[in-house]
Amino acid sequence: MILLSVSPDLETETGTSPYAVRVEDLSITYRTTFERKPTLKQAIVRLGRGERAVREVHALKNVSFDVRVGTSMGIIGSNGAGKSTLMRAMAGILPPTAGNVEVWGKASTLLALGVGFNKSLSGRENIVLGGLASGLSRREVEERADEVAEWTELGDFIDMPMNTYSSGMSARVGFSVAVHMKPDILMIDEALSTGDAHFREKANAKMSELRESARAMFLVSHGLGSIGEMCNDCIWLDKGRLMMRGAPEEVIEAYMTHVKVKKSATTTEDI
Template sequence: MLSVSPDPVVEDADESPYAVRVEDLSITYKTTFERKPTLKQALVRFGRGERKVHTVEALKNVSFDIRVGTAMGIIGSNGAGKSTLMRAMAGILPPTSGNVEVWGRASTLLALGVGFNKALSGRENIVLGGLAAGLSRREVEERVEEIAEWTELGEFIDMPMNTYSSGMAARVGFSVAVHMRPDILMIDEALSTGDAHFREKASAKMAELRDSARAMFLISHGLGSISEMCNDCIWLDKGRLMMRGSPEEVIDAYMTYVKVKKSPTTTEEM
């Protein structure tokens, strides 16, 4: 019988050839919505709608293990369970059943800018982000100037983030995460941020991290990015693991499944 862990079990990274192991992972949650009432129902309930509970099986018995040196791409349509899987591996979502084991410290780019205090400056949020990632005050102070310069925001880095565009805020979030020197890096749709110059710079940084981290996970609708940056790939559909293999094999199978022909346009954004 598998042990069920409410949080990923973080092991000594030096003692295992693995970075992550997922065993029979299932995540089910409930959400509520208000059904629009008919005129008769509205009169009976004084205009109030009827709240319904909907059960979502986000992941269904997903199992795989990731060895050190793997750059894993995760693909699938919207609602496939990709972000749910990433959040489970990061310890943000507890499993309903199954087990997640993680060897090493993970840094996540799951939603760029989430958790920032928009009343504070970009530089101050860099400090907050570093502390939240588990760095000491000294470690943060050693890196804050480097990170601030890497954002290429100039004088805006010392302005309140509530004056930033979404792209500027994303730059700060991306820059903080990639400078945490993690054992395991998890990225959810981060490479599309910024202009062409910054995207190229971000891709180069990702390649550097891929070579130095124990493992990297990348979720992207840009299948070209998956093919270019990953050496392994899984495809999820409606919470189930459909296939694992080389990025080229899995992407071809996925595109056949969704009945889309391969082209520069479709592999760039699907």
């Protein structure tokens, strides 16, 4: 059975759901024509037959877990482990190949900084677009636009085209939009690793504030220190499989042992 359910209605037949997200036997497979460069002979034969080699990539394999209201879940793993794919599935962006994904509440997603922005528009105009894309009404967006713009601390740059922005400035706009939409569920992928020290400190404080009001928060990061500090639950993915779930300190320790990295100030912020 394949099911993707994102319900803004928090009520169930038995009352308010104790869950924010439930994932059951989730598998996602990509089909791609990417492969190693063929030899001249292989290319000629394939061209003559009108064939294209198709490769299947199993990004997630039978992943199951549930997340109760009040959970701040960290998602860790090496590059290519399936972390971002899982976030996109929970956000309703990627349909499951197999399995179920159920989400209770409105999710605000920051899955890649700047994705979806119209670079020819100003930061302020993209704030409005981001709010509308999050499901807010025009009136709600207009009420919050000035607050979001001020929070970015970009000054006059907020009214300049975003194609003039640095990556850090774009990050500020993207993060500001995501965290000011008052989401039931907040999903952030690698957002806290971008920007200067002042912005990271401000972002951490905002995340702490959101943990008190959101039904759940998901944070994907290679900064294991941030995971340990901001999350009360953690899962570790490896090659699309769920390897471990538990307290962040325990999961991080097991992961670091697996990748054979000694714990230090450097490794806990970028592995």
